[in-house]
Amino acid sequence: MADPQLPVRVAAAQALQAVEQGQSLAQSLPLAQARVAPQDRPELQALCYGTCRWYHRLDSELGRRLNKPLRPNDRVVHQLLLVALFQLRHSQQADYAILNETVEACRVLAKPHLAGMVNAVLRAAQREGEPDHGSESALYSHPEWMVEKLRHNWPEHWQAILAANNSQAPMTLRVNARQIDRDNYLKWLRDDGIEAKATGHAPHGIQLARPLPVERLPGFADGAVSVQDEAAQLCTTLLDLAPGQRVLDACAAPGGKTCAMLEQQPGLAEVIAIDQSETRLPRIRENLDRLGLEAILLAADAGATGDWWDGRHFDRILLDVPCSASGVIRRNPDIKLLRREGDIAALARIQLGLLESLWQTLTPGGRLVYATCSVFPQENHRIIQRFLRQQPEAELVALPVQWGLDTGAGRQLLPDPQAQDGFFYAVLVRRHDGAPNAHTNDQGSGL
Ligand SMILES: C[S@@+](CC[C@H](N)C(=O)[O-])C[C@H]1O[C@@H](n2cnc3c(N)ncnc32)[C@H](O)[C@@H]1O
Numbered sequence: 334m335a336d337p338q339l340p341v342r343v344a345a346a347q348a349l350q351a352v353e354q355g356q357s358l359a360q361s362l363p364l365a366q367a368r369v370a371p372q373d374r375p376e377l378q379a380l381c382y383g384t385c386r387w388y389h390r391l392d393s394e395l396g397r398r399l400n401k402p403l404r405p406n407d408r409v410v411h412q413l414l415l416v417a418l419f420q421l422r423h424s425q426q427a428d429y430a431i432l433n434e435t436v437e438a439c440r441v442l443a444k445p446h447l448a449g450m451v452n453a454v455l456r457a458a459q460r461e462g463e464p465d466h467g468s469e470s471a472l473y474s475h476p477e478w479m480v481e482k483l484r485h486n487w488p489e490h491w492q493a494i495l496a497a498n499n500s501q502a503p504m505t506l507r508v509n510a511r512q513i514d515r516d517n518y519l520k521w522l523r524d525d526g527i528e529a530k531a532t533g534h535a536p537h538g539i540q541l542a543r544p545l546p547v548e549r550l551p552g553f554a555d556g557a558v559s560v561q562d563e564a565a566q567l568c569t570t571l572l573d574l575a576p577g578q579r580v581l582d583a584c585a586a587p588g589g590k591t592c593a594m595l596e597q598q599p600g601l602a603e604v605i606a607i608d609q610s611e612t613r614l615p616r617i618r619e620n621l622d623r624l625g626l627e628a629i630l631l632a633a634d635a636g637a638t639g640d641w642w643d644g645r646h647f648d649r650i651l652l653d654v655p656c657s658a659s660g661v662i663r664r665n666p667d668i669k670l671l672r673r674e675g676d677i678a679a680l681a682r683i684q685l686g687l688l689e690s691l692w693q694t695l696t697p698g699g700r701l702v703y704a705t706c707s708v709f710p711q712e713n714h715r716i717i718q719r720f721l722r723q724q725p726e727a728e729l730v731a732l733p734v735q736w737g738l739d740t741g742a743g744r745q746l747l748p749d750p751q752a753q754d755g756f757f758y759a760v761l762v763r764r765h766d767g768a769p770n771a772h773t774n775d776q777g778s779g780l
Contacts, residue, residue: 339368343438345380346412353412358385358667384412384419385666386474386499391418393471394464398454403447410447413438417455428459474499478674479659486710490747494708494755497748498662498669504544505753507561507589508537509596509624515539518558521551533752534736535566537597540752556624561589564660564746564756568653568704569593571732571760576600578648582628583607583635583691588617590651595626604628605647607635636690646696654684656705656712660748660755681711688720692727695763700730703759708747713757714740720761730760 344365351361362381366374384391395414396402403411417435420426432455439448466472469480473495483491506529508518515537522529527545532538540563547553547560569590574580578601582591585606595604604627608614611632621628633641657677662668688703695701705712721727721742729742737744743759 338370340434340438340441341369341373341377342380342413342416342434343441344369344373344377345384345416346409346438346442348377348381349384349412349415350409352381352385352667352670353408355671357671358382358665380416380419382666383423384416385670386663387419387423388415388474388666388670389476390466390471390474391415391422393467394418394458395454397464397467398457407444407447409442410439410444410451413442414451414454417451418458421455421458422463432456432459475669476672479669479672482674482677482709487708487747494747497750497755498666500663500750502562502661502663502754503752504541504560505532505562505566506539506541506550506558507535507566507593507596508539508558509556510537511596511599511625512555512557513552518552521557525551532563532566534734535563535570537593538563538566554623559589559592559620559624561593562661562664562754564706564753565589566593567736567746567753567756568651568702568758569597571702571758572649572651573700574598574601574649577602579645580604580649580651581607581647581691581694582651582653583687584609584653584655585630586610586613586617588620588628590653591617591628592620592624592626594651595621595628596624605631607631607633607641609634636687638690638694642694646699647694648696648699650691650695650699650701651704652687652691652701653704654687654712656680656684656707657709658706660706660708660746660757663748663750664754677709677711681716684712685716685719688716689724692720692724692763697726697763697765699763701761701763703743703757703761705757706754707757708745708755710740713745714742714759717742717759717761726764727761728764730762732758732760 348361348365352358358381365377369377395418413435417431420431435455436448436452439445439451470477473480475495483494487494508515515531519529528542529539532540550558574594580601585591586608591606606617606628614630614632617630631641657672657680658665658668707713721729732744737746743757746753746756748755
């Protein structure tokens with residue numbers, strides 16, 4: 334059995350080491366949480382998220398402070414030092430406590446021979462303060478390739494995107510329109526002493542002044558609200574839902590958007606929610622149950638239509654494709670460590686492939702919303718441009734909205750420290766009178 338009293342910084346160092354080895358924080362943090370006392374769990378989370386957020390800057394400083402890199406066997410002490418540097422630079426904790434606890438943690442990790450070195454490095458860091466950042470990667474605390482890619486893709490916005498990625502995201506709610514309207518829920522929050530305001534663009538959104546545990550939200554357990562960023566909420570508003578429609582949510586887990594569409598249009602004939610991940614699929618069921626909603630759930634590769642499609646066309650399709658998640662880095666700072674530059678082209682191939690396959694299941698006259706939480710054009714408007722060139726039946730719908738940037742083939746929202754995540758949206762309709770589309774699947778994406 335794991336020791337329930339592991340010091341919080343030791344558990345943080347171990348969780349971060351797992352991230353360095355390729356696990357997401359969503360995977361590694363629950364294991365670490367199980368090893369610390371319950372009252373330490375919020376601090377453990379803050380240490381892991383904060384250290385990932387500032388990883389590239391902290392790692393650059395540490396690299397310069399170490400005479401030589403730690404041996405692979407001692408790598409966890411590298412993470413321990415990053416956590417301590419994060420605290421020295423970004424927390425209110427007293428320096429002497431950070432130093433003492435970190436030196437002590439070396440013993441807990443069975444690395445007492447490194448205690449002297451750890452002490453010396455942290456003393457120097459405390460005495461000398463934060464050094465010049467030296468590189469753009471350290472300055473912006475992002476991997477070099479991401480800084481370059483953002484600068485290239487968004488010459489006017491790249492620094493704002495990088496700054497937004499390093500900010501802490503607000504907590505945003507979606508009011509369940511079947512139960513209560515937004516004004517009344519805002520009043521309920523006010524009566525409970527919770528400060529909040531309506532979101533600027535999403536009609537059912539509420540942004541809290543400060544995050545808080547969902548158990549403290551009035552009516553949460555009974556389905557009055559869900560947690561969902563404003564940008565994610567906007568996806569379903571673009572579907573133009575109406576009674577009687579058959580709707581496909583092709584990449585649905587954990588079901589935030591499946592639930593949103595069912596809340597917003599109670600008269601839908603049928604909603605089919607697919608996800609490839611058998612482990613994520615139950616999360617959709619949990620969300621539907623809490624909100625008192627119904628959908629048909631399928632565990633399948635949505636693109637392998639031969640495996641699951643019965644040949645009946647859909648009136649509406651939401652294609653919220655797997656992506657780099659580069660628009661939600663502020664919520665998932667581990668993405669900076671996990672994502673590789675080569676992932677983007679691989680994801681683009683998957684994204685175009687899903688769009689090509691699912692297009693066949695859309696009824697003539699039907700509407701498909703393509704969405705990503707990415708800010709890289711390769712996953713966004715370039716996919717749409719490419720698809721429009723190869724698919725004469727597809728027509729791009731101009732969106733009558735004020736928000737976001739027009740890319741020429743869809744709209745891009747960039748992450749806003751005061752508001753929504755980064756997201757991309759394109760709305761396509763299938764023309765009644767277009768050319769046959771049977772050839773499109775054979776071409777391959779060539780991306
Ligand atoms: C961006 S998330 C979806 C978020 C979801 N729409 C929501 O709002 O809660 C992408 C999802 O696509 C799923 N996925 C990836 N490839 C897939 C495929 N080929 N077929 C179906 N689902 C897939 C992943 O398991 C993941 O749950």
